[in-house]
Amino acid sequence: MHRQTESVGGVYGNDATAEQVQTAFENGTLPVAVYGLGKMGLPLAAVFADVCGAVIGVDIDPAVVESVNAGNCHVQREPGLPDLVADCVAAGELRATSDPAAAAAAATVHVVIVPTPLTDTSEPDLSMLDAAIDGIAEGVAPGDLVLVECTVPPRTTADHVRPGIAAAAGLETDAFGVAFCPERTASGRAIQDIRGAYPKVVGGVDDESTRLAECIYASINDSGVIAVADATTAECVKLFEGLYRDVNIALANELATFTDELDVDVRAAIEAANTQPFCDIHDPGPGVGGHCIPVYPHFLIEPFDTEAPLLETAREVNDSMPVFTVETLREELAADGVELAAASVLVLGLTYRPGVEETQTSPARPIAERLSAAGADVDGIDPLLDDTAEFDLEQLPLSRASERDYDAIVMVTPHDEFGALDWDSIGRPAGSVVIDGRDTLTLSDTSHRVYTVGRGPVE
Numbered sequence: 363m364h365r366q367t368e369s370v371g372g373v374y375g376n377d378a379t380a381e382q383v384q385t386a387f388e389n390g391t392l393p394v395a396v397y398g399l400g401k402m403g404l405p406l407a408a409v410f411a412d413v414c415g416a417v418i419g420v421d422i423d424p425a426v427v428e429s430v431n432a433g434n435c436h437v438q439r440e441p442g443l444p445d446l447v448a449d450c451v452a453a454g455e456l457r458a459t460s461d462p463a464a465a466a467a468a469a470t471v472h473v474v475i476v477p478t479p480l481t482d483t484s485e486p487d488l489s490m491l492d493a494a495i496d497g498i499a500e501g502v503a504p505g506d507l508v509l510v511e512c513t514v515p516p517r518t519t520a521d522h523v524r525p526g527i528a529a530a531a532g533l534e535t536d537a538f539g540v541a542f543c544p545e546r547t548a549s550g551r552a553i554q555d556i557r558g559a560y561p562k563v564v565g566g567v568d569d570e571s572t573r574l575a576e577c578i579y580a581s582i583n584d585s586g587v588i589a590v591a592d593a594t595t596a597e598c599v600k601l602f603e604g605l606y607r608d609v610n611i612a613l614a615n616e617l618a619t620f621t622d623e624l625d626v627d628v629r630a631a632i633e634a635a636n637t638q639p640f641c642d643i644h645d646p647g648p649g650v651g652g653h654c655i656p657v658y659p660h661f662l663i664e665p666f667d668t669e670a671p672l673l674e675t676a677r678e679v680n681d682s683m684p685v686f687t688v689e690t691l692r693e694e695l696a697a698d699g700v701e702l703a704a705a706s707v708l709v710l711g712l713t714y715r716p717g718v719e720e721t722q723t724s725p726a727r728p729i730a731e732r733l734s735a736a737g738a739d740v741d742g743i744d745p746l747l748d749d750t751a752e753f754d755l756e757q758l759p760l761s762r763a764s765e766r767d768y769d770a771i772v773m774v775t776p777h778d779e780f781g782a783l784d785w786d787s788i789g790r791p792a793g794s795v796v797i798d799g800r801d802t803l804t805l806s807d808t809s810h811r812v813y814t815v816g817r818g819p820v821e
């Protein structure tokens with residue numbers, strides 16, 4: 363596709379029709395800057411580049427910038443992404459810089475997708491968002507459009523992002539448009555999600571911002587765009603999706619803790635209950651990780667006065683599952699005549715979910731800490747990680763899984779690579795205690811004694 367390369371200047375406030383905006387965007391005359399080139403930002407920048415042909419990616423990590431400009435893809439296990447990045451960079455449609463001011467000056471549309479984690483006291487940490495805002499402010503011009511994709515507490519876009527950019531740039535708040543357009547994408551399927559696994563939600567600080575965001579994402583997302591009333595509504599849409607998930611995982615986890623006293627297969631009962639259309643009980647497990655689901659409840663609990671007992675309780679239930687997992691292991695070992703304090707334990711899977719190289723709030727961390735604190739000798743294996751400085755265990759390569767006669771093995775995160783394990787050669791020859799946190803193991807033809815979270819002892 364032949365594209366003009368000269369920007370036509372601003373897009374906000376010039377009353378261009380939707381068709382004119384979309385044509386200008388797809389012709390590359392509304393250059394885009396994407397701030398944050400991580401697991402979500404790089405796929406986003408690549409799809410934007412594929413559509414508009416004029417994207418400048420911004421990242422504070424020089425290695426990321428260097429990798430992208432070399433046409434390489436530092437984000438692993440994203441189908442289609444390596445080729446898309448290589449092709450867009452080779453075509454001059456995507457480049458990266460560590461200079462946000464230069465990127466902001468060259469762009470008309472500014473897309474922000476930097477981390478918004480929690481502080482040590484579970485408060486929203488907007489420091490990286492603020493750094494991105496400062497960068498944008500150094501180059502934003504009247505008529506520009508800012509699209510916030512990273513998840514933020516409600517009211518952040520209207521009350522923090524817009525005035526923050528205006529004040530730092532010396533502009534009136536109505537000199538540029540701002541909309542919240544949440545990233546609803548999951549790692550491992552980012553390209554297909556961004557291109558339209560489901561509709562894109564947009565909400566602006568004013569109707570014109572909403573309209574422009576709708577035009578831009580109509581070119582990106584094949585499933586269409588849901589324009590909601592305003593930016594705060596859009597922020598709530600994103601949060602509510604995640605809160606629904608955390609609360610419903612907590613229900614599944616609490617039900618799983620009844621398994622032994624009821625002497626019932628809770629997972630089987632959940633599966634049968636879910637045949638009702640109004641029932642969607644999620645999967646129990648050893649805990650809830652990632653920088654989304656365990657984080658988002660705190661975007662409502664801490665910043666606002668309204669009480670949120672359900673959200674708080676769900677967080678407590680989910681954060682208790684690592685304890686439930688270790689205490690179940692303690693009981694299963696005791697039944698074997700082995701004290702946890704004297705046990706050797708292998709933890710399988712350290713990232714927060716299979717196939718994703720992310721360890722933030724992974725349940726494996728509190729599980730390893732509790733095992734080590736109890737005196738156990740703990741090893742860990744995760745084929746996606748090459749460094750365990752952050753885990754309280756000795757990490758081994760997958761090839762060394764069979765070296766020790768472990769008293770116990772705990773499956774926390776079932777990566778595909780574990781499918782190659784020979785369970786007859788792992789653990790004690792007479793069989794070890796195995797805690798299957800995710801109901802992914804079938805060891806009935808081995809000598810191991812398995813306890814599955816949510817099913818209990820499995821023959």
Ligand SMILES: NC(=O)C1=CN([C@@H]2O[C@H](COP(=O)(O)OP(=O)(O)OC[C@H]3O[C@@H](n4cnc5c(N)ncnc54)[C@H](O)[C@@H]3O)[C@@H](O)[C@H]2O)C=CC1
Pocket residue numbers: 397398399400401402403420421422423426475476477478479490491493494511512513514545546547548549653654
């Ligand atoms: N990871 C996920 O599954 C999803 C994440 N999100 C949202 O996207 C945000 C980012 O997530 P990921 O891409 O997974 O994070 P990530 O940690 O993989 O990547 C973040 C990138 O931003 C860069 N960065 C940090 N501060 C910056 C700044 N001031 N300017 C430019 N770059 C900066 C980092 O160097 C890193 O490369 C999350 O915090 C969340 O709000 C939304 C949906 C899915």
Ligand SMILES: CC(=O)N[C@@H]1[C@@H](OP(=O)(O)OP(=O)(O)OC[C@H]2O[C@@H](n3ccc(=O)[nH]c3=O)[C@H](O)[C@@H]2O)O[C@H](C(=O)O)[C@@H](O)[C@@H]1O
Pocket residue numbers: 513545546547548549603604607611644645646647648649650651652653654655714715
């Ligand atoms: C509502 C929703 O499904 N959000 C998705 C979620 O993706 P994320 O990568 O955080 O994975 P996830 O599947 O939600 O898992 C989060 C954590 O919860 C655990 N988990 C998940 C589902 C379940 O039934 N039981 C359970 O224990 C997982 O093991 C993991 O530790 O959060 C993403 C985000 O917002 O960043 C979002 O874009 C994704 O669509």
